[in-house]
Amino acid sequence: MKALIDFLLQFGHLNTQQIDLITGKAKALQLAKDNYFSEAGKVPNQVGFILHGIMRVCYYDNTGEEITKYFCDENNLIVDWHHYDAKIPASEYVQAVTTCKLLIFSRQDWEELSNTIVGWENIVHKIIQKALIQKLDRRSPLVSEDATTRYLAFLQKFPSVANRVPLSYIASYLGVTQQSLSRIRKNVR
Structure with a gap:
């Protein structure tokens, strides 16, 4: 409360x-x-x-x-x-x-x-x-941004969310396929 x-x-x-x-x-x-x-x-x-x-x-x-x-x-x-x-x-x-x-x-x-x-x-x-x-x-x-930039911005704006929700939801939010998001995440690490 x-x-x-x-x-x-x-x-x-x-x-x-x-x-x-x-x-x-x-x-x-x-x-x-x-x-x-x-x-x-x-x-x-x-x-x-x-x-x-x-x-x-x-x-x-x-x-x-x-x-x-x-x-x-x-x-x-x-x-x-x-x-x-x-x-x-x-x-x-x-x-x-x-x-x-x-x-x-x-x-x-x-x-x-x-x-x-x-x-x-x-x-x-x-x-x-x-x-x-x-x-x-x-x-x-x-x-207006490319998918990698959008993903990095997502991580910055939703730091507590990224590891707690399914990748499919994040991909949908970012407007990319789940496969694209997996590649982006692999390249960002």
């Missing part, structure tokens, strides 16, 4: 009563490897905070190929914000890459925090803003 509160306090002030309310609403969830936190075609109805493990956001392209959009590891919120906020079915999956321990908030509990805690919306806005900037920073170089 401390990790969640420390995370939230980076984005704004919370008093003891507010912290107690938040911790009272958070529920523990263990998500087995490969299970989904939210699924395409369904309205996302919970917000999670990753205590341990790695999750990924992925989708299937028009040829049926699975594409990893990004990874999310410990001490981060996980939710498909756009679809959650709009209350519309998601177009992507949020999947546990490893066994994950999370603290989760139902939509009702999250909305209660929003309606009760003064400044909660501002904290959430700052979290979303930071997440969007991180996504852009991570994705932008992938478009």
Whole structure:
């Protein structure tokens, strides 16, 4: 619980009563490897905070190929914000890459925090803003750089992820085949 509160306090002030309310609403969830936190075609109805493990956001392209959009590891919120906020079915999956321990908030509990805690919306806005900037920073170089440079950048931006997820997911994220990634890794060592 401390990790969640420390995370939230980076984005704004919370008093003891507010912290107690938040911790009272958070529920523990263990998500087995490969299970989904939210699924395409369904309205996302919970917000999670990753205590341990790695999750990924992925989708299937028009040829049926699975594409990893990004990874999310410990001490981060996980939710498909756009679809959650709009209350519309998601177009992507949020999947546990490893066994994950999370603290989760139902939509009702999250909305209660929003309606009760003064400044909660501002904290959430700052979290979303930071997440969007991180996504852009991570994705932008992938478009213009060669595969080796993209892989080296991946290692720099996701140091705790590289050895904990299947190569196929990393290859998908980088936009290369698994065989190409294996060659790149061999040449980089």
